[in-house]
Amino acid sequence: MNVENFRLHGHELIDWIADYYENIEELPVKPNVEPYEVFNNLKQKPPKNGESFNVIFNDFNHKILPGITHWQHPKFLAYFPANASFPSILAELLTSALGAQCMSWITSPAATELEELVMNWLRDMTGLPKEFSGVIEDTASTSALCSILTAREKISDYKINESGFGNNIYRIYCSEEAHSSIEKAMKIAGIGRENLVKIKTNDEFSMLTEDLEHKILSDIQSGYKPLCVVATLGTTSSTAVDPIEDIGKICKKYGIWFHVDAAYAGTAMLLDEMRHHLKGIDYVDTYVFNPHKWMFTNFDCSAYFVRDKEALIKTFDILPEYLKTDLDTKVNNYRDWGIQLGRRFRALKLWFVIRHYGTDGLKEKVKQHINYASIMKDYLDKDPDFEIMAPMLFNLICFRYNPQNLIEEEIDLVNKELLDTINATGKAFLTHTKLKGKFALRFVASNTNLEERHIHEAWRLIQSCKQ
Numbered sequence: 427m428n429v430e431n432f433r434l435h436g437h438e439l440i441d442w443i444a445d446y447y448e449n450i451e452e453l454p455v456k457p458n459v460e461p462y463e464v465f466n467n468l469k470q471k472p473p474k475n476g477e478s479f480n481v482i483f484n485d486f487n488h489k490i491l492p493g494i495t496h497w498q499h500p501k502f503l504a505y506f507p508a509n510a511s512f513p514s515i516l517a518e519l520l521t522s523a524l525g526a527q528c529m530s531w532i533t534s535p536a537a538t539e540l541e542e543l544v545m546n547w548l549r550d551m552t553g554l555p556k557e558f559s560g561v562i563e564d565t566a567s568t569s570a571l572c573s574i575l576t577a578r579e580k581i582s583d584y585k586i587n588e589s590g591f592g593n594n595i596y597r598i599y600c601s602e603e604a605h606s607s608i609e610k611a612m613k614i615a616g617i618g619r620e621n622l623v624k625i626k627t628n629d630e631f632s633m634l635t636e637d638l639e640h641k642i643l644s645d646i647q648s649g650y651k652p653l654c655v656v657a658t659l660g661t662t663s664s665t666a667v668d669p670i671e672d673i674g675k676i677c678k679k680y681g682i683w684f685h686v687d688a689a690y691a692g693t694a695m696l697l698d699e700m701r702h703h704l705k706g707i708d709y710v711d712t713y714v715f716n717p718h719k720w721m722f723t724n725f726d727c728s729a730y731f732v733r734d735k736e737a738l739i740k741t742f743d744i745l746p747e748y749l750k751t752d753l754d755t756k757v758n759n760y761r762d763w764g765i766q767l768g769r770r771f772r773a774l775k776l777w778f779v780i781r782h783y784g785t786d787g788l789k790e791k792v793k794q795h796i797n798y799a800s801i802m803k804d805y806l807d808k809d810p811d812f813e814i815m816a817p818m819l820f821n822l823i824c825f826r827y828n829p830q831n832l833i834e835e836e837i838d839l840v841n842k843e844l845l846d847t848i849n850a851t852g853k854a855f856l857t858h859t860k861l862k863g864k865f866a867l868r869f870v871a872s873n874t875n876l877e878e879r880h881i882h883e884a885w886r887l888i889q890s891c892k893q
C-alpha cells in the first residue's frame with residue numbers, strides 16, 4: 427500500500443469509525459452466531475497474491491463484524507467494561523503509526539519518560555502514596571503475577587530465581603471472592619494452586635481477617651511459609667472491598683507481602699468520597715488498577731504500582747550484552763519491571779485521555795456512572811419481585827428476580843432464563859455470577875457512552891423479559 431492509498435483508506439476508516447459510534451445502538455450488543463459460523467464463512471487458505479484493501483474491508487464488514495460483541499455499545503452492561511474513548515482511539519492510531527517497541531529508555535526515550543509521568547499523575551489522582559513507583563503492564567493478571575514473583579524472590583532472598591524452590595512450600599492468601607487471575611499466577615509462579623488459601627468472607631463478601639490470621643498461624647505451625655496476601659478492592663462478582671488496613675496489619679506482623687487488586691474499582695479512587703476504601707494503603711507493597719476497564723483508555727493498560735521498585739527490578743532484570751547502554755543506571759528500562767521484554771507505547775493513550783477529560787472531567791464521568799447505577803438500584807428496591815444480592819459500593823448492582831410464588835430451587839433457573847431472554851433480544855448484554863451459591867445477575871453501569879436514558883430502557887427491558 428503506498429502512502430496515497432494509505433491516506434485514502436485511512437480517511438475512509440475514520441469515517442467508518444465515526445459512523446460506527448453514531449449508529450452503534452442499532453447493532454445487537456451480542457452477536458447471534460453459532461460456534462464456528464464465522465470461521466466457516468471465511469476463506470480457509472491464505473491468498474497467494476495480495477488482495478485489495480476494498481476486498482479485505484468488505485469481508486471485515488460482512489464476515490467479521492456480524493460476529494463481534496459490541497463492547498462499546500452503551501448497553502454493554504456485562505462483566506466489567508473495556509472502555510474505549512475517542513481520544514484514546516486516536517492515540518492508539520498514533521501508537522501504531524510510530525510502531526515503537528519501548529523495552530528500554532534508548533528504544534524510545536519519550537515513551538519511557540511519558541510512562542513515568544502519567545503513572546505519577548495516576549498515582550496522585552487516585553490518592554496513592556508518593557512512595558509508589560508505577561509501570562504500565564498489559565493486564566491486572568500480569569500485575570498480580572509480578573507481585574507474587576517479587577514476593578517470592580524478596581522473601582526467599584532472591585534464591586528461587588537462582589536455584590529453584592528447595593524444600594520450602596509457600597502459601598498465598600486471598601478471599602474466596604478474589605479473581606481467578608490469582609489462582610493462575612499460583613500455577614505460573616510454580617507455587618502450586620493448592621497453596622492458594624481461600625479466606626472466608628462475611629455477608630458483604632469482604633475478607634474475614636480473623637480467618638486470615640487463623641489460617642496463617644496454622645500454616646506456620648505446619649511448616650509452610652506465608653508469602654503474600656492478595657486483597658481485592660472491588661471484587662469481580664459484586665465489587666466487595668476487603669479491609670485493607672486490618673489485612674495490612676497482619677501482613678506487617680508476619681512479614682508477608684501485601685498486594686491489592688483494584689483492577690476495576692481503582693478508578694473510583696479518583697473521587698475523594700471513595701478514598702476511605704484506601705485506608706491502610708501504607709501497608710501495601712503493590713497495587714494495581716486498570717484504566718482499560720473503567721477509565722476510558724483502550725485495552726490494554728494496567729496501572730501497576732510498587733513500593734519497593736528495587737525488589738521488582740531485582741526479580742525481573744536481565745542484562746545481555748546486546749541490551750547494555752551507557753545510560754542504564756540513569757534511566758528507567760521498563761523491560762526490567764515485568765515479564766515481557768518488548769513493550770507497547772501504552773502511556774500515550776493514557777496521556778491523551780487524562781488531558782482530554784482533565785481530572786475534573788474524569789471525576790464527573792465516574793460520578794455519573796455511580797449515579798446511573800443508583801437509578802437502577804432504585805428501580806430494583808421499589809419492585810418487590812426483585813432482590814438486591816450484595817451491597818452496591820460503586821456502580822455494579824447484583825440482583826435476582828424473586829417473586830413470591832417461586833421456591834428457592836426454582837429461582838436460579840428462572841434467573842438464568844431471564845438473563846438468556848434479555849441477552850437474546852440483542853438490546854442489552856448482562857452477565858451473571860453466584861453469590862453464596864445463589865445465581866445473581868450483574869448490572870454494570872460504566873460504559874463510556876452510557877446515558878441515563880439507557881438505564882430506563884434497560885429496566886423496561888428487564889421487566890418485559892421476566893416471566
Ligand code: PLP
Nearest residue numbers: 565566567605607661662687689
Ligand atoms: N482482578 C479483578 C478484580 C478483576 O475483576 C479482573 C477482571 O475482570 C482481573 C483482576 C483481571 O483483569 P485483566 O483482564 O486485566 O487481567
